[in-house]
Amino acid sequence: MNVDAHHHVWDLSVRDQDWITGPELRPLRRDFSLADMEPEARAAGVDRTVLVQTVTVPEETPEFLALAAEHELIAGVVGWTDLTRPDITDELSRLRELPGGAFLKGIRHQVQSEPDPRWLLRPEVRRGLGALAEAGLVHDLVVLPHQLPACAEAVALIPQLTFVLDHLGKPPIATGEREPWASDLRALAALPNTVAKISGLVTEADPASWTTADLRPYTDAALEAFGPGRLMFGSDWPVCTLAAPYTRVVDAVRALTTELTAGEREQIFAGTATRVYGL
Numbered sequence: 001m002n003v004d005a006h007h008h009v010w011d012l013s014v015r016d017q018d019w020i021t022g023p024e025l026r027p028l029r030r031d032f033s034l035a036d037m038e039p040e041a042r043a044a045g046v047d048r049t050v051l052v053q054t055v056t057v058p059e060e061t062p063e064f065l066a067l068a069a070e071h072e073l074i075a076g077v078v079g080w081t082d083l084t085r086p087d088i089t090d091e092l093s094r095l096r097e098l099p100g101g102a103f104l105k106g107i108r109h110q111v112q113s114e115p116d117p118r119w120l121l122r123p124e125v126r127r128g129l130g131a132l133a134e135a136g137l138v139h140d141l142v143v144l145p146h147q148l149p150a151c152a153e154a155v156a157l158i159p160q161l162t163f164v165l166d167h168l169g170k171p172p173i174a175t176g177e178r179e180p181w182a183s184d185l186r187a188l189a190a191l192p193n194t195v196a197k198i199s200g201l202v203t204e205a206d207p208a209s210w211t212t213a214d215l216r217p218y219t220d221a222a223l224e225a226f227g228p229g230r231l232m233f234g235s236d237w238p239v240c241t242l243a244a245p246y247t248r249v250v251d252a253v254r255a256l257t258t259e260l261t262a263g264e265r266e267q268i269f270a271g272t273a274t275r276v277y278g279l
Contacts, residue, residue, distance in 0.1 A: 004049040005273040006199040006234025032238040040246035048075035069100030075279040076105035078140050083128030092135045105277040108140035117147050120154035133161035142166045148184035155191045167200030171218045174206050182221045189225035199234030207243035212255045219256045228264035232272040
């Protein structure tokens with residue numbers, strides 16, 4: 001059993017993806033459906049997936065939950081809702097009562113787009129994060145490297161909530177820089193209520209020329225900081241297609257973890273995601 005803990009789908013006829021701008025992202029300006037992804041996922045040995053939010057609109061999460069209810073490949077959904085809303089507890093309950101509501105496993109907010117690097121530490125946000133913990137959900141962190149210190153502060157303040165760091169915090173692989181990203185990653189990993197996804201790395205490298213050797217210093221740093229039992233694989237499909245097809249992304253992570261034991265690889269490719277998201 002292999003789990004892809006991070007992928008997306010979208011239909012531009014239903015809703016624009018307003019983050020897809022500029023020539024570099026132009027290949028993503030089309031529809032990407034589960035029917036497009038499933039043959040590639042199955043060919044790569046993936047049996048279950050976690051579908052993750054793409055835009056900060058309330059309509060998307062119910063759509064994703066309904067899709068999960070209809071399709072056996074999706075085992076969980078990380079959706080979006082406004083963490084600052086006063087009725088956040090009631091809203092989480094409402095989402096769980098919708099068709100497919102049992103597939104709701106976590107909530108993500110596009111913190112990387114917030115101009116305030118300490119957005120997670122705002123009182124109204126911390127209140128919302130506390131509500132996630134009370135609901136038994138997790139919070140996916142999509143942040144940039146300079147936001148990692150604030151993440152560590154927020155994580156320390158809410159020890160009852162599990163935080164999942166997407167894309168290893170988007171390290172600057174294309175430039176080869178490792179600091180202060182590596183130090184900040186270790187500080188975050190020192191907090192026991194954190195896990196991280198080996199995902200989204202091929203698009204942080206040079207999309208046209210990346211190799212597994214380019215990724216290795218960053219995955220090695222993550223393995224040292226978190227250990228295999230707190231890491232999970234994610235394809236970040238279809239964003240990954242800017243740099244590689246689905247199968248190549250899977251093969252790269254397998255190559256980067258080949259020196260681990262079979263049990264450790266099982267944690268990265270299934271066990272951690274299954275445990276953390278309650279799949």
